Amino acid sequence: MKKQLIAFTAFTAITIGAASQASAASVHTVKKGDTLWSISQANNVTVQNIQNWNNLSSTIIYPNQQLQIGGNAKEAEKTVTPAENGANTYTVKSGDTLFVIASNHGISVSELKSWNGLSSDLIHPGDKLSVKGTVKKEAAVQPKKASAQSEKATTQPKQAAGQSKPVSAPENASKELTVTATAYTANCPGCSGVTATGINLKANPNQKVIAVDPNVIPLGTKVWVEGYGEAIAGDTGGAIKGNKIDVFIPSKQAASNWGIKKVKIKVL
Structure with a gap:
């Protein structure tokens, strides 16, 4: 790297x-x-x-x-209008982000995600978000089925660190292939921790990123990796050629425990 x-x-x-x-x-x-x-x-x-x-x-x-x-x-923050006085929900508009919505309502992003059962920062126009107090069942952004999937998603960091439980595969894949996967960490002597696409892994240790051969998987592609979860193809490597990937794991010991293995990848 x-x-x-x-x-x-x-x-x-x-x-x-x-x-x-x-x-x-x-x-x-x-x-x-x-x-x-x-x-x-x-x-x-x-x-x-x-x-x-x-x-x-x-x-x-x-x-x-x-x-x-x-x-x-x-x-960009001007595009977000806080919920009316007394209102507990906010309807997401095009261009909104959790950070901007939280800032305009005087709350933190972690509170916003907790109240709405969100396991990632992904939101869509039309979503109803609770911006005050405990979210009610009928006001939740995700249906029960999606909430169950979110609970599984919260376990993914531990699974990526070497635990044996598999990460559920999404159904909306456009392409599937089998690759040889190794793991790397940003905490090595002389490593800047910045990927080929500009992601600072030292500043964002929980970011799911894989190094790929851009001729096989274009940089910026969203993928699902067996045993690792959903990630961004955001890095390259001198030894990453053909059907090979390198998954980013913040812990040096966990990256070492990953070893070398054959895994399935789904391009989302």
């Missing part, structure tokens, strides 16, 4: 310089197949820039989402 990261550092310096020359902010409407990586390349900025401008805590985006490219991130 070291060689790739050195090259990426130089690229980041170039793109940041180009971004500073932008005269005004613009808005990008996410299309099907878009990733933060592809959007950053098209607009000559970095993935981290886009996340900062839009208060994104992960690299997950969805079609029709409005992303600010350039300018001040506070401008």
Whole structure:
């Protein structure tokens, strides 16, 4: 990962310089197949820039989402209108993020996720979120079946650390393949912890990221990995060629325990 990261550092310096020359902010409407990586390349900025401008805590985006490219991130916050006085729920609008919704209602993201049974930062326009007090059953964003799936999702970090319980596979996969999987950690001598797509793994140790061969799985692709869970193809590696992947695990011991194994991957 070291060689790739050195090259990426130089690229980041170039793109940041180009971004500073932008005269005004613009808005990008996410299309099907878009990733933060592809959007950053098209607009000559970095993935981290886009996340900062839009208060994104992960690299997950969805079609029709409005992303600010350039300018001040506070401008994006104006798209969120707090719930009316006395109201306990908020209806998600296009371009909203959990961070912005929580900030506009004077609560924390962890409270917002807890009240609504959310196991990730993914929300969609039209979702009803409880923004005050304990969420009622009828006000929950997810139906009972989805809630059961969310409970399984909360166990994924432990499973990725080497536990034997399998992680349930999603049904909406567009492609499936079998690969050889190894594991890596950002806490190694000389490692910056920044992936080829700009994800800072030291600052975001719970982020699920895999290193891939971009010719097999394009960077920015969302995938499901057997025994690891849902992740972003956000890194590369000199030895990662063909049907090989490297899964990121924050603990050095857990990464070592992963070893080398054959796993199934589903492209979502």
